[in-house]
Amino acid sequence: MKGIIFTEFLDIVESSFGLDVCQQMLDEALDEGTYTTVGSYDHKDLVKLIITLSKITNVPATDLQEVYGKAVFTRLLASLPIPVDNETSTFEFIRKVEEHIHIEVKKLYPDATPPRFDFISETNSVMTMDYHSARCMAHVCLGLIQGCADHFNQKIHVEMEAIQPDQSHVRFHIQLLAG
Structure with missing residues (x-):
């Protein structure tokens, strides 16, 4: 999966939930969050971030995916x-x-x-x-x-x-x- 999907996801998480929640998500997912827009990454890492964010925010993962898709368009x-x-x-x-x-x-x-x-x-x-x-x-x-x-x-x-x-x-x- 192209890195732009990851960088945009992190930007949207930070702007929607704040830097502290974004960092907590990365920490709990054991993810360094070092993505570049042109890099290629395993989509499972994004899924792991979404599931972790869902646990932190108590927002269903499917809802987070829809909000992300709408925001990133x-x-x-x-x-x-x-x-x-x-x-x-x-x-x-x-x-x-x-x-x-x-x-x-x-x-x-x-x-x-x-x-x-x-x-x-x-x-x-x-x-x-x-x-x-x-x-x-x-x-x-x-x-x-x-x-x-x-x-x-x-x-x-x-x-x-x-x-x-x-x-x-x-x-x-x-x-x-x-x-």
């Missing part, structure tokens, strides 16, 4: 290797992630293994897509989808359906809401 958007048109919609952007951004990320970082999206169906107001990732971080993806909709000033309702119990394969039903 604009930060990741700014780091993209291709420009994004502000006239893009939520659905257009999600398609762009799979069809262009993940491809460009793999060109820049050959060792990167981004998740894969399979698009099942789409209308003007509903998109159904499958998320595939060995990292099983569908709740981060849910937060990213919510952050994407917020960025494009669209209201959505999202339902997650675990196809695999470990959430390595999850189906998202995304509905655009009026107004």
Whole structure:
């Protein structure tokens, strides 16, 4: 997993919970917290940090993942290797992630293994897509989808359906809401 995911996570933890909680999380997870944005790290280290933060804050790990995904969206958007048109919609952007951004990320970082999206169906107001990732971080993806909709000033309702119990394969039903 690319280091930017870790550095942004630590920044968000510090700004949301404070430096003391961030340091406590690192100490209890036995993690030095020395990540660089361009480094590559084991995703299990991030999972360990999330679980540790959950124990410290009494916030469910799935909720922390969603909040993180939502908060990190604009930060990741700014780091993209291709420009994004502000006239893009939520659905257009999600398609762009799979069809262009993940491809460009793999060109820049050959060792990167981004998740894969399979698009099942789409209308003007509903998109159904499958998320595939060995990292099983569908709740981060849910937060990213919510952050994407917020960025494009669209209201959505999202339902997650675990196809695999470990959430390595999850189906998202995304509905655009009026107004």
